[in-house]
Amino acid sequence: MYKKTGLEVWKRKRRQEYLELKQYRYYIFCEGQQTEPQYFSGFKRLIEDNPIYKDMVLIEIESCQAETMRVIGMAERYVQKNKIKKGQFWCVYDKDSFPACDFNGVVHRAMQLNKENPELQYHAAWSNECIEFWFLLHFAYYTANNHRTEYISFLNDNFKELKLGKYQKNMRNIFDILMEKGNPKLAIRYAKRIAKEGTGKTPTDIAPGTKVYELVEELAKYLPEKAKRKFI
Numbered sequence: 618m619y620k621k622t623g624l625e626v627w628k629r630k631r632r633q634e635y636l637e638l639k640q641y642r643y644y645i646f647c648e649g650q651q652t653e654p655q656y657f658s659g660f661k662r663l664i665e666d667n668p669i670y671k672d673m674v675l676i677e678i679e680s681c682q683a684e685t686m687r688v689i690g691m692a693e694r695y696v697q698k699n700k701i702k703k704g705q706f707w708c709v710y711d712k713d714s715f716p717a718c719d720f721n722g723v724v725h726r727a728m729q730l731n732k733e734n735p736e737l738q739y740h741a742a743w744s745n746e747c748i749e750f751w752f753l754l755h756f757a758y759y760t761a762n763n764h765r766t767e768y769i770s771f772l773n774d775n776f777k778e779l780k781l782g783k784y785q786k787n788m789r790n791i792f793d794i795l796m797e798k799g800n801p802k803l804a805i806r807y808a809k810r811i812a813k814e815g816t817g818k819t820p821t822d823i824a825p826g827t828k829v830y831e832l833v834e835e836l837a838k839y840l841p842e843k844a845k846r847k848f849i
Contacts, residue, residue, distance in 0.1 A: 639675035642704035643836065646679045646692045651787040653709045653748055654680050659792020660836040663844055670839040675704075685710055685719040689726050689739065696737065703736040707832050712745040713765075717821040720745075724820060743820050744827040749784075751829040752791070754807045755799025762824045801837075801848045805830045 647653035661676040679695070681688050688708045696706065708727070712720050720743065727739035744750050749768040753759055756775045761767070772784040779798050788794070795801065808830040815823035837848035 640673045641670075641839070642675040644677050644679070644692065644695065644701075644704055644706045645832070646681050646688050646695075646706065646708050648681055648684060648688050648708075648710035649748065649786075650680050650682050652791070654678050655787065655789055656748070656792050656795075657709075657832075657836075659796070660833075660840070663841060664836065664839045667839060667841045669841075674839050676836070684713070685715050686722050686726070689723050689741075692739065693730070701737065702734065704738075705835070706737070706739045707742050708740065709742045709748070709829065709832070710744075711747045712743065712821065712824075713747065717819070720821050721819045740831065741820070742827075742829045742832045744829055745820060745824045748827075748829065750825045751804065751808065751827045752784075752795060752799075754804040754827075755795045755801060758803075758807045758810075760811065760825065768825075796844065796847055801833070805834060805848065 645657050647657070657676075657678050661678065664674050664676060665671045679691070681691050683691060688710050692706045692708060695701070708723055710720075710723065723743065724741045727741050730737075730739045747765040747768060749765060749772060750759070753768050753771050753775075756771075759768075759771070769784060776782060776784050776794075781794060781798065795804075808827050811826050812823065812828065812830075815826055820826070820828075833848065837845055840848065
């Protein structure tokens with residue numbers, strides 16, 4: 618019993634020392650179980666391989682398997698449990714068929730929390746209606762407010778043209794495909810244009826639309842130079 622307690626204390630101490638070495642800290646809470654974590658794991662891998670930033674940037678990715686407000690709720694509990702005082706918490710979630718009050722509520726809750734500690738900030742990286750809309754912007758400027766099945770069909774057509782087979786939600790190499798075969802820089806530009814046209818509207822009313830590009834821009838700063846040029 619004493620050994621176990623001592624081990625837990627030692628682990629917490631090592632964890633704290635590890636965190637203190639990190640200058641930039643990103644905690645990414647994904648609604649989805651596979652698609653979003655697989656995508657952002659691509660950033661994590663390249664950043665950790667970058668000798669310039671690998672010892673300065675912390676990226677942790679959590680699969681919540683929960684929707685909208687529950688995602689930010691899990692992020693809040695994570696902060697409290699681990700006594701985190703500094704960092705950026707990003708909630709990555711889709712509109713799907715969830716109520717507008719919940720979808721917009723994550724943004725409002727983040728704004729409330731951000732008043733408490735300027736060094737610990739929450740962000741809503743939403744997609745209306747799904748993460749696939751962000752993916753397809755790598756191939757074209759798209760503004761039709763269609764069902765997610767149309768977005769997946771669009772991706773399938775582009776993947777077939779590139780001889781990549783069929784788009785799958787759990788593709789391990791989705792980050793590499795979009796970076797190498799798509800155009801991340803244009804995707805960011807397109808997403809910004811759509812967001813600007815939706816100025817003053819709620820996330821629910823920006824359909825289609827996405828704020829995932831904000832997190833992508835943040836992470837792209839730490840990529841190796843060759844990869845960074847594809848984003849910035």
